[in-house]
Amino acid sequence: MPAEAKPDTPARARPDTAARPASAPLTERQEARRRRILAATAQLAGRGGFDAVQMREVAEASQVALGTLYRYFPSKIHLLVATMQDQLEHLHATLRRRPPSGDSAAERVAETLMRAFRALQREPQLADAMVRALTFADRSVSPEVDQVSRQTTAIILDAMGRERPTPEQLSAVRVIEHTWHSALITWLSGRASIAQVKVDIETACRLIELTDDES
Amino acid sequence: MPAEAKPDTPARARPDTAARPASAPLTERQEARRRRILAATAQLAGRGGFDAVQMREVAEASQVALGTLYRYFPSKIHLLVATMQDQLEHLHATLRRRPPSGDSAAERVAETLMRAFRALQREPQLADAMVRALTFADRSVSPEVDQVSRQTTAIILDAMGRERPTPEQLSAVRVIEHTWHSALITWLSGRASIAQVKVDIETACRLIELTDDES
């Protein structure tokens, strides 16, 4: 990553991502551009992974000038994190449609995460690009990464029939999320098998049982 | 990261890192070069973090040609991961000198990790560089990353008075390690407080109690 992270945010009026729809209404054509960009990104990432997402190519594939691409997404990392947000929304919607079936909260969470994991396995290169971006992100991407994190938390809480989780349960969820991310990385870099990821997730999910008296 | 990851390892006789001392004996001057490189890297990373470790600067600071630097460490990531190995060895040695004092295995592990965490806090920029490299590493760095992982596992097992850990305990250790890495990342990117990291680590360590009947 060549240039230094920008030390200040010069209040440049950029469309920004969909993080907070309040920042700028975005005209229809702008919305379309944004969508084209994300689609092109996902496609390029789908083959090749992280390295195949080249800003010039994304710009060309989405029929947008390089400068415009950078106005929408101030760095490659921002772009990929936004792609992840996008995909997570899909996933969450899908999961809502068919909720997990396990008996205990721990089982349901593990089941949900394994389902998400299988979805990622179908597009390992895309997963690689998104996850690498997520963990490589520096402070300048914090808001966006945080949003991804909140979305993930929401998915997990949905899976345990939540209803006002206790602080202890929230702690457990945090550890599960840590495990999820980190296990994903070890799998993507070929240092852990799918089976190993499964075990790790299930192990982490046991923490839920510890604090749980069956909803 | 411009160039594609090299798909093949062309058996080029490179000094490689100290991973396995068997690969190439390394003359005295070579050992000295390697050491200078790692020292320069740690220093540059100490200010500035990941971005401040620029290959040309590392080469200059360690009085080595750029090409030579690349012969010793085939990429910036390799270089930083090797730096991490180096630091971890120091840490492990230090920890051995004063073992943790907690009563239960879980307490001792948490104590150990928090001690390591405090060490990292003293050099947050260095920590940033090393951890980012670690999680960004792709398959071409797997052996080295794996070595770091083994070292970390060893530290944790040391902390729980180990003695042939059960498979369940090993699973718990894996989750703890995942949590450790991921929590570190969230702290480094400013998305979690020190207190939060502490809680997360302690929560993960509870998994040890689950499988433990006090050694």
Add this chain to the structure above:
DNA sequence: ATCAAGTCTGAAACTTGTTCTAGATTAGCG
């Protein structure tokens, strides 16, 4: 319809990781 402000485009320039090359140096060996 018209004007000002904000956007988008195309292209070049800049930065930093990585590779390559030709010529010194060094190491090990007979």
Add this chain to the structure above:
DNA sequence: CGCTAATCTAGAACAAGTTTCAGACTTGAT
């Protein structure tokens, strides 16, 4: 010592992320 292969050096060259800029196009308000 003198040779040969490996290693090291200096420096150019290349790749991809990022920045910049001048000019064309849109948009929104009047």
